[in-house]
Amino acid sequence: PDVRADDGDPAGDSWGIFTFLCAALCNLPALPALNCSEELGAGQSIQQTYDLTRYLEHQLRTLAGTYLNYLGPPFNEPDFNPPRMARAERVPSATVDLDLWRGLTDNARLAANYRAYSRLLCYLRVLDGQVGTAELRHRLSHFCASLQGLVLSIGGVMSSLGYPLPAGPVGPPGPPGASAAPNDFLKKMDDFWLLKELQTWLWRSAKDFNRLKKKVPPAVVTLRLEARGF
Amino acid sequence: MNVAVFRSMAPVFPKMASPVRSACCVVLAAVVVVYAQRHSQQDSHVQYERVGADVTMKCGSMDWDAAVTWTANGTDIDESHLNGSYLILKNVGLSQSGQYFCYEGSSWHLKYQTNLRVGTPPKEPVLMCRSNNYPKGFYCSWHLPTPTYIPNFFNISVIHGTKDMVCEKDSPPKNRCHIKYLQLFSTVKYKVTLTVTNALGKNFTTLTFDEFAIVKPDPPESVVAKPVPNNPRRLEVSWQNPSSWPDPESFPLKFFLRYRPLILDQWQHVELSDGTSHTITDAYAGKEYIIQVAAKDSDIGTWSDWSVAVHATPWTEEPKHLTTEAQITETTSVSTSSFMAPPTTKICDKGAMVGSGAMAVCWTAGLVVAAYSVLFI
Numbered sequence: 001p002d003v004r005a006d007d008g009d010p011a012g013d014s015w016g017i018f019t020f021l022c023a024a025l026c027n028l029p030a031l032p033a034l035n036c037s038e039e040l041g042a043g044q045s046i047q048q049t050y051d052l053t054r055y056l057e058h059q060l061r062t063l064a065g066t067y068l069n070y071l072g073p074p075f076n077e078p079d080f081n082p083p084r085m086a087r088a089e090r091v092p093s094a095t096v097d098l099d100l101w102r103g104l105t106d107n108a109r110l111a112a113n114y115r116a117y118s119r120l121l122c123y124l125r126v127l128d129g130q131v132g133t134a135e136l137r138h139r140l141s142h143f144c145a146s147l148q149g150l151v152l153s154i155g156g157v158m159s160s161l162g163y164p165l166p167a168g169p170v171g172p173p174g175p176p177g178a179s180a181a182p183n184d185f186l187k188k189m190d191d192f193w194l195l196k197e198l199q200t201w202l203w204r205s206a207k208d209f210n211r212l213k214k215k216v217p218p219a220v221v222t223l224r225l226e227a228r229g230f
Numbered sequence: 231m232n233v234a235v236f237r238s239m240a241p242v243f244p245k246m247a248s249p250v251r252s253a254c255c256v257v258l259a260a261v262v263v264v265y266a267q268r269h270s271q272q273d274s275h276v277q278y279e280r281v282g283a284d285v286t287m288k289c290g291s292m293d294w295d296a297a298v299t300w301t302a303n304g305t306d307i308d309e310s311h312l313n314g315s316y317l318i319l320k321n322v323g324l325s326q327s328g329q330y331f332c333y334e335g336s337s338w339h340l341k342y343q344t345n346l347r348v349g350t351p352p353k354e355p356v357l358m359c360r361s362n363n364y365p366k367g368f369y370c371s372w373h374l375p376t377p378t379y380i381p382n383f384f385n386i387s388v389i390h391g392t393k394d395m396v397c398e399k400d401s402p403p404k405n406r407c408h409i410k411y412l413q414l415f416s417t418v419k420y421k422v423t424l425t426v427t428n429a430l431g432k433n434f435t436t437l438t439f440d441e442f443a444i445v446k447p448d449p450p451e452s453v454v455a456k457p458v459p460n461n462p463r464r465l466e467v468s469w470q471n472p473s474s475w476p477d478p479e480s481f482p483l484k485f486f487l488r489y490r491p492l493i494l495d496q497w498q499h500v501e502l503s504d505g506t507s508h509t510i511t512d513a514y515a516g517k518e519y520i521i522q523v524a525a526k527d528s529d530i531g532t533w534s535d536w537s538v539a540v541h542a543t544p545w546t547e548e549p550k551h552l553t554t555e556a557q558i559t560e561t562t563s564v565s566t567s568s569f570m571a572p573p574t575t576k577i578c579d580k581g582a583m584v585g586s587g588a589m590a591v592c593w594t595a596g597l598v599v600a601a602y603s604v605l606f607i
Contacts, residue, residue, distance in 0.1 A: 054529070057529075081418070081419045081421065081438055083391065083392065084391060084417075084418060094417070095413050095414070095415050095416045096414055096415060097412070097414070098365060098412070098413070098414050101414055101415075102480070193417070196417045200415050200416070200417045201415075203415065203442055203530055204414075204415040206528075206529040206530075207480065207481065207529065210481070210528070210529075211479075211480045214479055
C-alpha cells in the first residue's frame with residue numbers, strides 16, 4: 001500500500017477553471033458567430049462522421065453475416081481466405097503503405113474516403129437489385145441509406161474545410177458487359193470481396209477520422225464561419 | 231584411433247633438433263588426446279528412442295556370440311538384459327537415458343558407446359500471435375504443451391496472400407519472433423504456420439487471422455491512486471499509456487477501470503473513451519480499495535490484461551475519529567491490568583492510514599488512553 005499524504009491542492013484551481021467555463025458557455029449564445037444551428041463546425045462534423053463509421057461498421061457485421069450465409073459455403077466459413085484475383089481490383093482498396101498513410105494531407109485523406117465510399121455505395125446498390133430474399137433486400141437498402149449518409153457527411157466536412165469534392169464517375173465504371181462475372185461462383189467471389197473491402201474501409205476510416213480530429217483545431221471552425229459572413 | 235594420429239605426427243618435424251622435436255611431439259599428442267576425448271564425448275553417437283519402446287543395442291562390429299560387458303552410466307549391466315552381445319532394453323523409460331558403453335570381455339577394450347536419450351515425439355505446439363504495438367507489426371510466441379525431453383527445433387512461416395514474410399526471432403526468449411507490417415488496413419489474412427521437429431517426429435499448428443483481430447495492447451503503466459483531501463468518498467486514479475504502444479495520437483486508446491473495496495467481491499466498472507485519469511466519487515468512506523485499469527485500441531482488437539493492482543483508501547478525518555474511539559473503548563473495557571494494550575492497536579488500525587502522521591497519532595492516542603486509565607483505576 002503506497003498511499004501518500006497529498007502535497008498540493010489542485011482542487012481549488014479546478015473549481016476556478018470550471019466557474020470560468022460556465023461563465024463562458026452561458027455567454028456563448030450571445031456571440032453571433034456561433035448562433036447558427038444549421039452550420040456545424042468542421043470539428044463537430046468530423047466527430048459525427050467518425051461516429052457514423054463506427055455505427056456502419058457495427059451494422060455491417062450483422063449484414064455481412066446474413067449475406068455470407070445467403071452465399072453459402074465456403075463464403076460463410078470463418079477461415080475462408082481466398083487469393084485476391086485481378087477482377088477484385090475494381091473495388092477500391094483501403095490497403096496502403098504505412099508511411100504513405102501517415103503522410104496524407106487532410107484533403108487527400110478525406111478525398112480517398114469520399115471516393116471509396118461513393119464507389120462502394122454504387123456496387124452495393126447493384127447488389128441490392130439482385131439479391132433474392134426480402135430480408136436481405138431490406139437490410140441492404142437500410143445499409144445503403146446509412147452509407148449514403150456517410151458519403152454526404154464526408155462531403156460536408158470537405159466543404160467546411162474548403163476542399164473541393166472529388167469529381168468522378170457516379171455509376172460503376174466500364175461498360176455493363178465487362179463488369180458482369182462470367183459465372184455464378186465468381187459473382188459470389190465479387191460479393192465476398194466487396195463486403196471485405198467495405199469492412200476494411202470502415203476500420204480505416206475510424207483511424208483516418210481520429211487523425212483528422214486531432215489535426216483540425218477549434219480555431220479553424222470560428223475562422224471558417226466568420227468568412228461566411230456570420 | 232588416438233595412437234594412429236600420434237604416429238602420423240612424427241614425420242612433420244624432420245629437421246628440428248631431437249629434444250625440441252620430442253617436446254613438440256609430446257605437447258601435440260597431449261592436445262590431440264584431449265581434443266579427441268572431448269570430441270568423442272560431445273559428438274559420440276546419440277540415440278533417440280521413444281518412451282515405452284524396446285531398444286536393441288549392438289556392440290559395434292562385434293559378433294553376436296562375442297563376450298562383452300555393457301555399462302550404463304558407469305554401472306555394469308546384468309547379463310539378464312543381454313541377448314548374446316546385444317543389449318536389450320524393454321519398455322524404456324526416461325530414467326534409462328544416459329551413456330552406454332560396451333567393452334570386449336577379456337581385453338576391456340571399448341568397442342562401442344552411445345548416448346541414449348529417451349523422449350517423445352512433439353505434441354501439437356501452442357501458438358499465439360498478437361499486435362501490442364499497432365500499427366508497427368506483431369509478434370508470435372509458442373511453446374510445447376508437454377515436454378519431449380529431447381532437443382526440439384521450431385520453424386515458423388508467415389504467409390500474407392502470395393507473399394512470404396520473414397518473422398525475425400527475438401534473441402532472448404527464443405520461442406518468439408516479430409514481424410513488421412509493410413502495409414496497413416489489409417483485407418488479406420495472415421497465415422502463420424509453426425512446425426516443431428525432433429528426432430522422433432514432427433508436428434505443426436496454423437493460425438489464420440486478420441490484421442485487426444490480433445490487436446491487444448499491453449496493460450496501462452504507472453497506475454497511481456490517491457485519496458482526495460477533504461473528500462472521504464473520492465479517489466483520484468491516474469495512469470499512462472503502455473510504453474509499447476507507438477502512436478497514441480493517431481491510434482488512441484480507450485480504458486476500462488475497475489475498483490472494489492477489499493472487503494467486497496463485486497467490482498465496479500467505468501469505461502473511459504479518452505484521458506488517462508479518473509476520479510472515483512462513490513467510494514465507501516475509510517475502506518481500502520483495489521483498483522485496476524485495462525486498455526484497448528478505441529476501434530479494433532481486444533482489451534489488454536488488467537494492470538498491476540493499486541491499493542488506496544479515501545481520505546478520512548483523523549482526530550475527531552480517534553476521540554470517539556477512545557471514549558468507546560474506555561467504557562467497554564473494565565478496569566483490568568491489560569487495559570492499555572488492546573485499545574492502542576485498535577485505534578491505530580481502524581483508520582488504516584499510512585504515513586508519517588499516523589505514527590504520531592498512535593502515540594498520542596496511547597498517552598490519552600493511559601491518562602484515562604490512570605484517572606479511573
